[in-house]
Amino acid sequence: MKLYTSFGMNPRLVRMFLIEKKIELKQVQIDLLAGENRQPAFLKLNPTGQTPVLELDNGKYLSETAAICEYLEERYPTPALIGSTAEERAEARMWLRRVELNICLPMVHAFYYKEGYELFSSRVYCIPEAAEGLKEKARRALSWLNDLMPEGQWLCGQRFTISDICLFTYLDLLRNGGQPIPENLHNVQSWFDRVAARPSAEASLFPEQPMGLRG
Amino acid sequence: MKLYTSFGMNPRLVRMFLIEKKIELKQVQIDLLAGENRQPAFLKLNPTGQTPVLELDNGKYLSETAAICEYLEERYPTPALIGSTAEERAEARMWLRRVELNICLPMVHAFYYKEGYELFSSRVYCIPEAAEGLKEKARRALSWLNDLMPEGQWLCGQRFTISDICLFTYLDLLRNGGQPIPENLHNVQSWFDRVAARPSAEASLFPEQPMGLRG
Numbered sequence: 513m514k515l516y517t518s519f520g521m522n523p524r525l526v527r528m529f530l531i532e533k534k535i536e537l538k539q540v541q542i543d544l545l546a547g548e549n550r551q552p553a554f555l556k557l558n559p560t561g562q563t564p565v566l567e568l569d570n571g572k573y574l575s576e577t578a579a580i581c582e583y584l585e586e587r588y589p590t591p592a593l594i595g596s597t598a599e600e601r602a603e604a605r606m607w608l609r610r611v612e613l614n615i616c617l618p619m620v621h622a623f624y625y626k627e628g629y630e631l632f633s634s635r636v637y638c639i640p641e642a643a644e645g646l647k648e649k650a651r652r653a654l655s656w657l658n659d660l661m662p663e664g665q666w667l668c669g670q671r672f673t674i675s676d677i678c679l680f681t682y683l684d685l686l687r688n689g690g691q692p693i694p695e696n697l698h699n700v701q702s703w704f705d706r707v708a709a710r711p712s713a714e715a716s717l718f719p720e721q722p723m724g725l726r727g
Numbered sequence: 728m729k730l731y732t733s734f735g736m737n738p739r740l741v742r743m744f745l746i747e748k749k750i751e752l753k754q755v756q757i758d759l760l761a762g763e764n765r766q767p768a769f770l771k772l773n774p775t776g777q778t779p780v781l782e783l784d785n786g787k788y789l790s791e792t793a794a795i796c797e798y799l800e801e802r803y804p805t806p807a808l809i810g811s812t813a814e815e816r817a818e819a820r821m822w823l824r825r826v827e828l829n830i831c832l833p834m835v836h837a838f839y840y841k842e843g844y845e846l847f848s849s850r851v852y853c854i855p856e857a858a859e860g861l862k863e864k865a866r867r868a869l870s871w872l873n874d875l876m877p878e879g880q881w882l883c884g885q886r887f888t889i890s891d892i893c894l895f896t897y898l899d900l901l902r903n904g905g906q907p908i909p910e911n912l913h914n915v916q917s918w919f920d921r922v923a924a925r926p927s928a929e930a931s932l933f934p935e936q937p938m939g940l941r942g
Contacts, residue, residue: 560825560829568814568817570814572814574817574818574821575821576820576821576824576825578820578824579817579820579821579824580817582817582820583814583816583817586813587813598801598802599783599787599798601797601798601801602783602789602794602795602797602798603787603789605791605794605797606789606790606791606794609793610775610791613832614775617828617832637860637863637864637867639857639861639864641856641857641860642856642857642860645854645856645857646854646857648852649852649854652852660774
């Protein structure tokens with residue numbers, strides 16, 4: 513297998529997932545800022561033009577971060593970052609979707625449409641008039657999560673999972689991109705600090721960090 | 728196990744998934760229009776207030792449609808609607824995310840913010856100024872998909888999967904909700920007609936169809 517990776521929250525999510533599982537893969541770095549992922553050679557690997565992409569041993573190319581992590585978990589089951597039973601996997605998938613759909617995606621779309629507009633307007637369809645509303649939508653969902661979070665635990669209780677990694681990589685990048693963690697969300701901040709203290713957090717950063725962003 | 732279900736594309740997605748797999752589950756109908764899913768009794772099952780919810784045999788409640796379908800596939804592996812190998816599952820998960828994130832979610836959000844605004848503005852955070860942009864974003868992604876679709880196949884080639892069911896349930900409801908399938912997208916329309924011809928398409932409809940919507 514071979515991982516095509518780059519700067520960004522989703523590529524970092526997969527790198528952090530690999531480090532937590534102690535999987536070593538050959539990695540190819542794609543120059544996102546130069547638009548290498550929008551060139552014909554890369555579009556053959558993934559027609560959405562998004563990173564990361566995992567080249568499988570059968571020669572096929574797998575994209576979409578959650579699908580890549582599920583595949584890696586099936587190939588390398590321990591330590592489990594999704595789950596070791598159907599019920600554990602169900603819980604982790606539920607929380608991954610809750611944080612990704614309600615918090616992470618509105619946040620990154622708002623970034624594309626405002627702070628990152630100059631770079632992204634030629635790459636993705638942008639809706640600038642939606643930016644402030646999307647930020648507010650994400651803040652409300654993060655506040656909802658803050659009230660649900662039990663003290664000192666992960667999103668799936670005692671288990672550190674892909675859902676924690678996902679939310680962390682988005683919050684860590686976008687807090688320097690116009691969307692800081694609101695000061696009154698103490699549970700989220702405490703959870704964030706505990707994820708940030710894991711060695712995989714620093715070790716998963718891309719060699720280059722453009723515009724002061726962490727990805 | 729017991730399924731809490733209602734009108735809507737995601738509840739129908741799970742019902743269609745069950746019918747295709749010939750799984751019979753006890754079902755409890757939630758009155759979405761009356762807001763039963765936003766009442767305290769239901770919020771104990773799912774704090775997002777969304778349907779469907781699957782009650783597991785261990786007494787826990789599982790929400791998020793994709794997580795529910797993954798769990799059902801693990802419990803009832805055949806016929807496979809996600810996949811019977813890690814590679815097949817990876818492909819179906821990749822396509823599910825591509826259609827859901829790039830097409831289905833912008834479509835349904837646009838519906839919440841415009842045609843469905845009167846009903847949804849008190850239930851979800853709405854961004855009315857984003858509605859037209861979201862529709863255009865979804866149309867562009869649907870056109871992208873149209874150009875990639877091989878004639879006479881499903882999203883995962885010869886395999887009919889959860890990704891087909893997901894896209895179908897969203898397009899079928901929202902085509903009567905202000906977002907018809909664009910006339911020039913012949914591959915998408917041909918694919919849609921083939922899904923609609925499956926017995927599970929009609930059989931999965933909720934007993935009541937409000938406002939002429941199919942869900």
